[in-house]
Amino acid sequence: MELASGRVHVIGAGLAGLSAAVRLSRAGLNVSVHETAKHAGGRCRSFFDDALDATIDNGTHLLLSGNREVLDYADLIGGAGELHHAPRAAFEFKDLEAKDSWCVDLGASGGLSLIRWLWDTRRHPPGLKPAGFLSDVWALRGGRDKSVAACIDSSSHLARNFWRPLCLAVLNGEPTESSAYLLWAMLRRSVLKGGAFAKPVFAPDGLGAALVDPALAVLSGLGAEVHFQRRITKLDIEGAHVGSIRFANAAEVLSENDAVILAVPHQNVAELIEGVDAPPGSNAILNVHYRIAQTVDEPRMLGIVGGETEWLFQRADIVSVTISAANAWMDKDTDAIAHTLWPEVAQALDINGDALAYRVIKERRATFAATPEALALRPATRTHLKNLYLAGDWTDTGLPATLESAAMSGRLAAEAVMRDMAR
Numbered sequence: 001m002e003l004a005s006g007r008v009h010v011i012g013a014g015l016a017g018l019s020a021a022v023r024l025s026r027a028g029l030n031v032s033v034h035e036t037a038k039h040a041g042g043r044c045r046s047f048f049d050d051a052l053d054a055t056i057d058n059g060t061h062l063l064l065s066g067n068r069e070v071l072d073y074a075d076l077i078g079g080a081g082e083l084h085h086a087p088r089a090a091f092e093f094k095d096l097e098a099k100d101s102w103c104v105d106l107g108a109s110g111g112l113s114l115i116r117w118l119w120d121t122r123r124h125p126p127g128l129k130p131a132g133f134l135s136d137v138w139a140l141r142g143g144r145d146k147s148v149a150a151c152i153d154s155s156s157h158l159a160r161n162f163w164r165p166l167c168l169a170v171l172n173g174e175p176t177e178s179s180a181y182l183l184w185a186m187l188r189r190s191v192l193k194g195g196a197f198a199k200p201v202f203a204p205d206g207l208g209a210a211l212v213d214p215a216l217a218v219l220s221g222l223g224a225e226v227h228f229q230r231r232i233t234k235l236d237i238e239g240a241h242v243g244s245i246r247f248a249n250a251a252e253v254l255s256e257n258d259a260v261i262l263a264v265p266h267q268n269v270a271e272l273i274e275g276v277d278a279p280p281g282s283n284a285i286l287n288v289h290y291r292i293a294q295t296v297d298e299p300r301m302l303g304i305v306g307g308e309t310e311w312l313f314q315r316a317d318i319v320s321v322t323i324s325a326a327n328a329w330m331d332k333d334t335d336a337i338a339h340t341l342w343p344e345v346a347q348a349l350d351i352n353g354d355a356l357a358y359r360v361i362k363e364r365r366a367t368f369a370a371t372p373e374a375l376a377l378r379p380a381t382r383t384h385l386k387n388l389y390l391a392g393d394w395t396d397t398g399l400p401a402t403l404e405s406a407a408m409s410g411r412l413a414a415e416a417v418m419r420d421m422a423r
């Protein structure tokens, strides 16, 4: 396929922007990436933290073996070797209140393995009965305009021990507020296909090493321009096109064959362009990273119920607390947060004494608020302007605001540009 000779301007070097830019560069197009920060990766970035004396991710991310878009992207950029696949979809849980523990062990295979799992009580959370589970799943499937809570029996043990932790992890929202449809979308791509599609995938050296640095290397090798610290302030509209891109005291006028992929987070869209919908609300995520004396060879994770902590992830000697839908935590003092949560970590991991160091990271706008109402405000890849395309976890991928959605949105935007530029 011969492509027109235009330049594609990708605004935002998060996973969505990188996914688009790499594909377009590989197809031989001229690509310029404009990123406001000093670094790429957006919400999925790694950095060296002096307090912890370690490289950490800004937020601990869970990937699953069913996240085909991210895994394909990692393959494309040569980052797949940086990802560690757990041998089975086994998720350990501790109940700090009831002093109980269990493992949700979906096994390692696909096909009918879910049926075997449903009838094997040793691999369940307490309170899971096959009929109740299947009826909840069926209700979620039909819950296009409903919340998760409206589709499940919220007072059940299953809701406390399984649906709420899953909903918080996947949708970054409480079941009362979060879209049943989006939870269903995640379930049908992973859990419901069996353990083979729900194995945790970790990045032992951080997400940057797996998903960001290799993409920058590919872009550099292909001659793409990547401009850091270049904040785009406005896209000027001329007729049915974006006519120019404005940034600090300068503007780049676009030629007839140029295109723009807007890959910024949902909350930044309105200031850049008029007439493009984006989900209005955001939910926060709180991560507290502690350095501890005990180290592990392989990354591991632990689900927590009956406390404030929702998940613990450990990589080497850094153990990280994740709390989703954490809006109420954002204005609290960081030291107080670290001291409040440490006793839960110590209880869950049987640690005596204090953490050696800690770092609290508040992401106020970690994802859009995945309410049923927000679905209608997720725009498609193509826009009302002929040369403007959208990418980002908030666009209408049919998936929750995740790395999977971001990677997919970038692929869809690149494909749309290439189709439109084909001669």
Ligand SMILES: Cc1cc2nc3c(=O)[nH]c(=O)nc-3n(C[C@H](O)[C@H](O)[C@H](O)COP(=O)(O)OP(=O)(O)OC[C@H]3O[C@@H](n4cnc5c(N)ncnc54)[C@H](O)[C@@H]3O)c2cc1C
Binding pocket: 011, 012, 013, 014, 015, 016, 017, 034, 035, 036, 037, 040, 041, 042, 043, 044, 058, 059, 060, 061, 062, 063, 230, 231, 232, 233, 263, 264, 265, 268, 285, 286, 287, 363, 365, 366, 367, 391, 392, 393, 394, 401, 402, 403, 404, 406
């Ligand atoms: C704490 C935390 C935990 C998470 N946990 C998970 C998880 O477990 N699993 C999962 O799959 N997902 C998780 N996510 C979500 C995941 O990180 C995002 O869905 C994904 O990174 C979004 O990528 P993106 O490219 O759409 O947006 P972003 O990563 O936000 O990238 C957008 C980029 O645009 C840049 N930008 C903004 N405005 C401008 C401008 N005017 N000019 C130029 N550049 C601009 C930004 O600096 C940024 O680099 C988590 C997110 C957070 C914050």
